[in-house]
Amino acid sequence: MLPDFTILRPRAVTDACALLAEHGTDAAAYAGGTELLLAMKLGQAAPRYLVDLKDVPGLDTLGVRGDALRIGALVTHRQLELSAEVGAVLPALVELERQLANPRIRSSGTVGGNLASGRPHSDLATFLIAAEATVSTVSATDPPRTIDAAELMVAPFETVLAPDELVVAVQVPVPPPGTTLAHERFILVERPAVTVTVRLETAEGVVTGARVVAGAATPIPTELPGAADALLGLPVDGGPEAVGPAGAAAAAQVTVAAGIDEDYARHLVSVLVRRAAGTALANLIP
Known part of the structure; x- marks a missing residue:
């Protein structure tokens, strides 16, 4: 059984960050919940407040913008798998996504949650480092920043993200010819x-x-x-x-x-x- 918790539903990224800042270590953000809820079931996490990001606008964009593929934090693995636009510029990413877990997990698990969890077995994290990707974040107390994918994780299940900081998007450079x-x-x-x-x-x-x-x-x-x-x-x-x-x-x-x-x-x-x-x-x- 899951421990008792209260769900908070912000309607903007700034509101979500403010809630995380207000409740500190008692709060955790989630969208698909595939990583967090499992940790809670196993007794590895027990946040009193879950900040639900599913209705926050602007976090679900997916597409090529200029010379980079922009992947919003709420984009699911299934969306990446099925995207013709992604397949046209990064077919290896589509093939990777097809191999993850199962369709149910891929349909709920999000890119932002995968990276923010700091799990060392993340296929996506390995790929994004090789692809020279960057991660965009926002917080309640500091200016937005861009982090190299290679610098996001510092230890198993530990990232450089501050407690009130959220991943909002990933930018993957479109590979040039050759x-x-x-x-x-x-x-x-x-x-x-x-x-x-x-x-x-x-x-x-x-x-x-x-x-x-x-x-x-x-x-x-x-x-x-x-x-x-x-x-x-x-x-x-x-x-x-x-x-x-x-x-x-x-x-x-x-x-x-x-x-x-x-x-x-x-x-x-x-x-x-x-x-x-x-x-x-x-x-x-x-």
């Missing part, structure tokens, strides 16, 4: 055991820039620059064997979270880096 992303995951039971996203930039048939991010098996989603460096200079048509050194570099560099079999986790990270890098290269072949 740039692609690929995401891989390995799942045990219900949660991914390892997530990996690879972003490649190419020019004249070779890799000129790379970003490799691993999550779930790590304390928080983490960049692996050694693996990225191993991809630089590879020919686009190099084949599966060309990405082997990147997998080895990833296994050597990754920091494995406590309580996880380290050798097994390193092996999985290596395999998924090779798979994601191979898929990214294949996407660039005409």
Whole structure:
């Protein structure tokens, strides 16, 4: 059974932030509730006030604005999965969303809630770091700010967000020609055991820039620059064997979270880096 709580329904972002500031640690914001309500059922959280964001206007925008895809905090995983506009600019994100949980969860879980929860097994957080995304926030006491996705999470279930601060949107740069992303995951039971996203930039048939991010098996989603460096200079048509050194570099560099079999986790990270890098290269072949 859930503990007793009172639902508060603001009608503006500023009102929501003010309620969070007023009630402090006794309050929590929610929309889909897929993360918060589970934590409450497990006794991991017991807020006395739930600030319901579902009727707050302006948080559900989704679409390309200029050179970036803007994803409002209330956009659900299912909306991302089904969006033709998202699929046209970030097909790897659509494919990622298709693999999450089940349609019921994807239809209620929101992008903002996923990121604000600070869960280290978030596929989306891993992807957004590799995609060089930023997160827009507002609060009751400080000016709005823009946070690099790579800097949002600081520890498992802990972010840089202030108690009265809300995620309002995510901006993902539209990959320019010659740039692609690929995401891989390995799942045990219900949660991914390892997530990996690879972003490649190419020019004249070779890799000129790379970003490799691993999550779930790590304390928080983490960049692996050694693996990225191993991809630089590879020919686009190099084949599966060309990405082997990147997998080895990833296994050597990754920091494995406590309580996880380290050798097994390193092996999985290596395999998924090779798979994601191979898929990214294949996407660039005409």
